Amino acid sequence: MLNFYGVELGSRLLLGTAQYPSPAVLADAARASGTDILTVSLRRESGRLREGQDFWGLIADLDVKVLPNTAGCHSVKEAVTTAEMAREVFGTSWIKLEVIGDADTLQPDVFGLVEAARILCADGFEVFPYTTEDLVVAERLLEAGCRVLMPWGAPIGTGLGLNNIYGLRSLRAHFPETPLVVDAGIGKPSHAAAAMELGYDAVLLNTAVAKAGDPVAMASAFARAIEAGRAAYLADPIEPRDMAAPSTPVFGRASLA
C-alpha cells in the first residue's frame, strides 16, 4: 500500500484543485478520481487565508487529505512562510514544497528547494518536494530530511508527459525505497500509466483533468490508467526485443520468404 510519512493511502492519484470550471465540477472530479489527496495552493488560488475559507470548506467537505502547496513562491523565505501558514490553516505538517526558479516555465529552483526543505524538515514538516529528475538534487533532498520525492514529468501545465524517461528510470533505480511521485507535465492517462509502469508510486496532476472538456470523465480515466499502470508494473512486464517472437509455434509451416 502507498505510504507517505506513515499515512497509508488507497489511491495512487493526487489531484490539484486549480483551474476547474467550478468548485462543483472539482468536487465531482475528485470523487470520480477516487483520490485520497487533494493539493491546494494557498497563494495562487486564494489570496490570504481567512477570506478563502469558503473554498477550503468545499474541499474539506470532500473528506480527503489535504496537501497544501507553496505554488507561486519564488524564494526560500516566501515558501517557508507559506508552509507555516498552511500548517496553521489546515492543521497538517504535510507540505508540497515548490520554489519556482523561472516565472515563465515554472521550473523548480533546486538550490532554493534544498535550502527550504532543510529549514522545513528541521521544523517538523513532512515535505513533498517538487523537483527535477536530477539525481544529485534528489540525494540532497533526502539528506535534508525529505522522505518523498516528486520529480516532474515535464514543465507544469504542458501536458507533454514524461520528458526524460531515462532520468525518471534511474531515479527509481537509485531510490528503490523512497516513495516517488511524478508531479507536473502529465497530459493524458497514457502518460500516467507510463509513469506507473516505471515503478513510480503515484502521480500528481491538475491541469490535465481541470481543463479537459469533461473533467469528471477525465478524472475517472486517469484513475483507471494509474491502476492499470501499477498492476502492469507489479505483473512484471516482458522485456522488449528487436526481433519478433511469435506466440504461436511456426514449426511445420511453409516458409514463403
Added chain:
Amino acid sequence: MRVTVLGAGVAGLTAALELARRGAAVTVLERGDRLGALACSWSAGGMLAPWCERESADEAVVRGGETALRWWPEAVDGVTRAGTLVVAPARDHAELARFARRTREFETVDGDAIAALEPDLAGRFRSGLFFPREAHLDPRAALAGLAARLIALGGELRYGVEASPEEADGDAVVDARGFAARAAFDDLRGVRGEMLVVRTGEIAFARPVRLLHPRIPFYVVPRGDGVFMLGATMIESAERRGPVVRSVADLLNAAFALHPAFGEAEILETRADVRPAFPDNLPRVESRGRVTYVNGLYRHGFLLSPACARAVADAVLGHEGSGHEADRERRRA
C-alpha cells in the same frame, strides 16, 4: 404590486427594471451612497460574450447570454455589437486550439483578417478566433442607464439605505445584495477579481480582445476615448483589500504582450472586488415567502442578469403577470 429591491448592482437594477416594465411599483434600496459605490458590477468587464464564456462555463451561460444580447439593447444605449476577437501568442497556440474546440459561433481568422478587424494588431498575431455575434457595453454607463429608465417608469432609487429582506417594506422583496447577502445562503462564496483601467492614444480597438494564456484569462475592453479596461483575475477568496502587485503585474504583462504600446498607457484606476458565486458558478433565483433572492452571478453579472431579472419578475408577479414580451406577443396576435 409594491416591490422593494435590495441592491443597485446589475442584478438589482435589471430585476427592478423588468418588474417596473411589467407594472410593479418598484423601490430600490442601495446601501452605497451613490451608484456603483459598493457594487462589484462597477468593476465588471461588460462583455456580452456567451460563446467565449462557454470555454469554461456551463451551457446555461450561453442560453442566458443570448437573452442578454436581446435584452440590453432594448434597455440601455451604448451596446456595441462588434463581436469578440480572441488571440494567443505564438507559443500558446495550443490554447487557441483548445478554446476553439470548447466554443462555437466563431470564425477562424488569419493575420490579415485580424488586421482588418483591429488594425493596431496588424502583424502581431497570425491566427485567432472571431466571435461576430457577441457585444459589449460600458458597465458604469449601463447601470446609470438602467437607473434612469427605472425612474422614468416611476420607480424609485434610494441611496445610503441598508435594509434586511425581513424588514423591508412592500408586498414583495427582491434581495439582490450579492455577496452582502451571504448569510442568506450556506454555499455562497466570494471570488475575488482585480482589474485596471488605462488610457492610451496609441491604440484603438473596436471590440473586446482576449489574449489566451495558460494561467491568466486576460481581456481588454475598449471604453472609448482611448480608455481600456484590463481584466481580470479569479482568486478563490472574499478578501477586499486593493489589487496586489502580482495580479497587477500579470495583467500589465498580458497587456504588454497584446500590444507594447500599452507600456506607455496611463494607469487611471486599479480596483478589486468580490464576485458572489455558488459552487456550480451559476446564478440562482429562489423565492422564500415574500422574498425572492437573486444571487451568484459570479463573473457573468451583465451576461446573465437579464435572464435572472425575467425569472425574478416571473417569480414575483407570477408567470401570468404579463411579461412585456408576452404583452407584445399578444398585441401582435
